[in-house]
Amino acid sequence: MRSDGGDGQGRGVAPQREFPYGIDDPGWAARHGFGIPVEHGSREQGVSASKEQQRLSDALFGTGRRELSTRTATGLVVQANSDGCLAEAKRVLYGDLGRWFRTEVAVNNLGAAAHRRVTQDPVYRAALARWSRCVAPVQQADSPGELRSAWQRRARDLAPREATALQQRFAVTEARCVRRTDLARTGARLEKRHAAELRTEYADVIAEHRQLRDHGLRYAVRHGL
Known part of the structure; x- marks a missing residue:
């Protein structure tokens, strides 16, 4: 999470911190808000990659139909090409590109699966309902994500300094109610349980x-990679 420092004048960036179930540090919230940068005006950006960038991307990640496909524990379908430099390197390193892709995607998404199970857990839902009632005097929101969305909607019509002040107010409210x-x-307590179940x-x-992975490490050592 990053911020422009709090006063709309770009004093710096917020230190990276993870708040998977809402900000629980009112002091951090007072300094950095949600950690979301406040825009200081529109900037024109190119939307199309250069031909050279596209060629590099094609060489690295491959082209054409994505032959590799697997489904994560959250139900998300992840696909990738089996050609390209990256795929070839993994094929050489791990011995079986398909198995590596399937297991790598699965293992890397277990954390997201645990988080999703937490958000669906009745115990967490009850705590979330209490949190929603707590923040209601400042802003109606069913979740921390909705509180951020409410700030973003209102910030569109505000000057940067005012948008930053509102962000800090909402974030402090979130943090106090999380506490x-x-x-x-x-x-966090429920995540430990659900993560253990998923493992x-x-x-x-x-x-x-x-x-x-061990096969890949042995190959790398053997060939001085």
Whole structure:
């Protein structure tokens, strides 16, 4: 999460911190708001990559139909090309590109799956409802994400300094209510349980991924990579 420092005048950036279940540090919120930069005017940006950039991208990631496909624990379908320099390097390193892609995607998305299970857990939903009632006097919002969206809608019509002040106000409200309702601690506690359950459910995939990773490490050492 990054911010312009708090006063709309670009004093710096917010230190990187993770708040997966809402900001729980009122002091941080007072200094950095949500950590979202406030725009200081429109900037024209090119929307099309140069031909040279496209050629480099094609060489690295491949072209044409994406032959590799797998579904994550959250139901997301992830696809990739089996040609290109990156795919060839993985094929050489891990021995089986298809197995590596499938297990790598699965393992890398277990954290997101645990987070999703937390947000669907009745215990967390109850804490979230308490949080929503807590922030209501300042802004109606069913979740921290909705509170950010509400700020973004209102900030469009404000000067940078005013938008920053509103962001800080909303963020401090979020943090105080997260503390008051134990939302973040509830989420973290539930995440440990759901993450453990997922590791059990995906034990075979995790073991296969570890085996392929070890194969890659041995290959790299053997060939001085």
